[in-house]
Amino acid sequence: MLNRMELRPVSNPPNPWLSSEVEYFDEIPAARLEVYEDHSRSILAGNDSPDLGFKWSVNPYRGCFHSCGYCYARPTHEYLGFGAGTDFDRKITVKPDAARLLREAFEKKSWTGELIVFSGVTDCYQPLEASYRITRACLEVCAEYRNPVGIITKAPLIERDLDLNGGVTPRIEDLACDYCLNTGHKTLLHIAG
Numbered sequence: 195m196l197n198r199m200e201l202r203p204v205s206n207p208p209n210p211w212l213s214s215e216v217e218y219f220d221e222i223p224a225a226r227l228e229v230y231e232d233h234s235r236s237i238l239a240g241n242d243s244p245d246l247g248f249k250w251s252v253n254p255y256r257g258c259f260h261s262c263g264y265c266y267a268r269p270t271h272e273y274l275g276f277g278a279g280t281d282f283d284r285k286i287t288v289k290p291d292a293a294r295l296l297r298e299a300f301e302k303k304s305w306t307g308e309l310i311v312f313s314g315v316t317d318c319y320q321p322l323e324a325s326y327r328i329t330r331a332c333l334e335v336c337a338e339y340r341n342p343v344g345i346i347t348k349a350p351l352i353e354r355d356l357d358l359n360g361g362v363t364p365r366i367e368d369l370a371c372d373y374c375l376n377t378g379h380k381t382l383l384h385i386a387g
């Protein structure tokens with residue numbers, strides 16, 4: 195089983211959006227955590243997929259330290275000029291303006307209070323959230339505006355923010371949480387099923 199703290203050599207497939215690629219002739223360096231600030235001017239991402247039960251999502255980060263090999267979001271990192279392999283796992287962008295941008299979106303007359311789902315191309319409770327608290331700040335805005343929220347995560351750090359759904363004021367009125375459980379353990383699979 196992969197140890198998330200283990201240093202692995204840099205390994206990325208060729209990025210189809212770049213005209214050049216990196217090749218190492220000597221020892222391949224280890225993929226180490228690098229954090230980049232993303233100052234996007236909007237935080238709500240819309241989709242019209244018939245497969246999803248929601249239109250709006252918020253990604254406080256891009257890339258994900260959890261490093262799941264099966265992650266469908268990996269190719270989205272290539273749009274940033276990074277790789278879909280270890281770059282996705284260790285070159286992570288943070289959006290420090292996310293809560294302010296969310297508040298601005300809620301203030302628009304056109305906003306009708308639709309469900310917004312956290313995560314999609316990241317895990318909003320990956321380890322960086324413990325110190326950056328960007329997801330927490332966004333949820334506080336959702337609580338203030340009584341906006342319904344869905345959260346997709348596999349991280350226990352979500353427990354830190356249960357107070358926002360647990361009777362404090364303001365609190366999130368309508369919170370749905372999908373928890374990812376990766377296991378081959380027969381008993382756990384039986385419980386989850």
Ligand code: SF4
Binds near residue numbers: 258265
């Ligand atoms: S936790 Fe989710 S976003 Fe993160 S690597 Fe795994 S599948 Fe991708």
